[in-house]
Amino acid sequence: MNYPFEVKDLPYTYNALAPYLCEEILKFHHDKHYVTYVNKLNEILKNYKNLQNMTLDELLIQTEEIPNEIKTAIKNNAGGVYNHELYFACMNSADSELPTDKLALAINSSFGSIDNFKAELTAAAVNQFGSGYAWLILSNGKLEIISTPNQDTPISLTVNPLLCIDVWEHAYYLQYQNRRPDYVDNWFNLINWSYVGARYMSLVKEQA
Numbered sequence: 308m309n310y311p312f313e314v315k316d317l318p319y320t321y322n323a324l325a326p327y328l329c330e331e332i333l334k335f336h337h338d339k340h341y342v343t344y345v346n347k348l349n350e351i352l353k354n355y356k357n358l359q360n361m362t363l364d365e366l367l368i369q370t371e372e373i374p375n376e377i378k379t380a381i382k383n384n385a386g387g388v389y390n391h392e393l394y395f396a397c398m399n400s401a402d403s404e405l406p407t408d409k410l411a412l413a414i415n416s417s418f419g420s421i422d423n424f425k426a427e428l429t430a431a432a433v434n435q436f437g438s439g440y441a442w443l444i445l446s447n448g449k450l451e452i453i454s455t456p457n458q459d460t461p462i463s464l465t466v467n468p469l470l471c472i473d474v475w476e477h478a479y480y481l482q483y484q485n486r487r488p489d490y491v492d493n494w495f496n497l498i499n500w501s502y503v504g505a506r507y508m509s510l511v512k513e514q515a
């Protein structure tokens with residue numbers, strides 16, 4: 308997919324993630340914040356015909372092809388589109404689902420246990436100063452947890468994001484106010500492990 312980028316619908320209804328994330332948050336987050344990133348990205352690319360056939364991943368990875376005057380704007384807005392699409396795709400309403408199969412084995416092997424994985428991802432999300440994301444990534448065949456500021460993405464040729472949590476205040480403030488740790492704790496009930504597991508398997512096959 309390339310320019311003009313299209314808004315992806317949420318893969319569930321606005322109230323599907325309640326009580327952990329309320330309808331009002333999802334409406335603002337998807338319809339206002341995410342849609343604004345898509346619109347701004349298209350607005351920037353409108354005058355750069357040579358960039359209009361690049362995919363979102365290419366815009367974020369092949370930055371040497373992007374003119375200096377729009378480098379930061381592309382990073383912020385293409386990143387805003389990429390990060391939000393992954394964030395929304397990584398959630399669903401299937402309460403208490405857990406990772407299975409090879410992803411469960413990889414999580415246990417990398418972090419010791421699911422509980423340790425949760426503790427590490429929680430620390431990355433809670434301690435990210437200001438706005439940003441915490442991520443589960445696959446880097447050189449190994450699972451790792453990192454955090455990034457603003458709309459930065461961990462995409463590169465060797466790092467592949469599997470899962471992310473948005474810790475910008477717009478992701479939780481309407482329901483949790485300043486209680487980011489409570490939002491993060493409840494968000495674990497929303498992880499769409501089937502989607503994350505399928506993403507992991509396709510990357511492992513690609514890298515085999």
Ligand SMILES: [Fe+2]
Nearest residue numbers: 340473475478
């Ligand atoms: Fe967001």
